[in-house]
Amino acid sequence: MLIFEKRRAAASAAIALTIAMCGTGMGLTAAAARPRTAAAIVIDAGHGGIDAGVCGVNTGVKESDINLAIAKRLRSRFAGAGMDCVMTRTTGAGLYGSTAKGFKMRDMQKRRQIIEDCDASMVISIHQNTCALPSRRGSHVFFDKDSAGGRELALSIQSRMNALYGGECDNSALAGDYYMLKCTSEPSVIVECGFLSNAEDEKLLSDPQYIERVADAIFSGVIYYLA
Numbered sequence: 001m002l003i004f005e006k007r008r009a010a011a012s013a014a015i016a017l018t019i020a021m022c023g024t025g026m027g028l029t030a031a032a033a034r035p036r037t038a039a040a041i042v043i044d045a046g047h048g049g050i051d052a053g054v055c056g057v058n059t060g061v062k063e064s065d066i067n068l069a070i071a072k073r074l075r076s077r078f079a080g081a082g083m084d085c086v087m088t089r090t091t092g093a094g095l096y097g098s099t100a101k102g103f104k105m106r107d108m109q110k111r112r113q114i115i116e117d118c119d120a121s122m123v124i125s126i127h128q129n130t131c132a133l134p135s136r137r138g139s140h141v142f143f144d145k146d147s148a149g150g151r152e153l154a155l156s157i158q159s160r161m162n163a164l165y166g167g168e169c170d171n172s173a174l175a176g177d178y179y180m181l182k183c184t185s186e187p188s189v190i191v192e193c194g195f196l197s198n199a200e201d202e203k204l205l206s207d208p209q210y211i212e213r214v215a216d217a218i219f220s221g222v223i224y225y226l227a
């Protein structure tokens with residue numbers, strides 16, 4: 001499907017949702033109004049299994065668990081809006097199959113296969129960051145430098161992630177050269193939600209209520225991009 005057509009289909013779903021949510025939908029439900037042509041949004045919870053990603057500086061909380069928690073809550077937002085979404089993983093297990101040598105590449109290839117198989121209209125990969133400088137905080141949303149749609153989507157999500165910090169963290173969306181940004185020509189972003197090397201971010205990201213707010217921020221960023 002052409003990029004424009006996919007985006008238009010997804011935007012129709014978002015607009016139908018907005019109408020339904022505003023209570024002026026003349027009996028339409030978001031699900032009933034969803035165009036059949038709307039392609040799936042892929043939510044990718046990074047890492048899993050023996051690959052925990054980065055760990056919290058104080059508690060050792062695993063990035064892989066936080067990523068999955070955010071991904072599941074984001075899925076429920078999309079599902080509630082009648083928008084098709086596909087998760088690359090729904091459990092704590094990795095996608096590599098065997099832990100033999102090369103597991104990381106097998107894990108990444110499996111994610112790519114899922115994205116290709118569902119003809120994704122968008123990819124949102126969820127991760128947490130780390131830095132040798134413990135004071136470093138906040139979110140960074142990455143996009144592929146050659147994707148105008150990816151950049152636009154990243155800017156939309158970044159501004160809403162920054163809002164979670166109430167003006168204390170005015171980070172920029174960044175171009176990045178990452179495998180998960182190149183699995184499809186459709187808009188793809190990596191959302192690094194916060195720094196587990198920072199004690200305050202670690203505390204926030206370990207709080208279920210904050211996880212809900214992160215999911216809201218990402219969802220809102222996607223809806224505004226589509227609309």
Ligand SMILES: [Zn+2]
Pocket residue numbers: 046047053054063127128
């Ligand atoms: Zn990661």
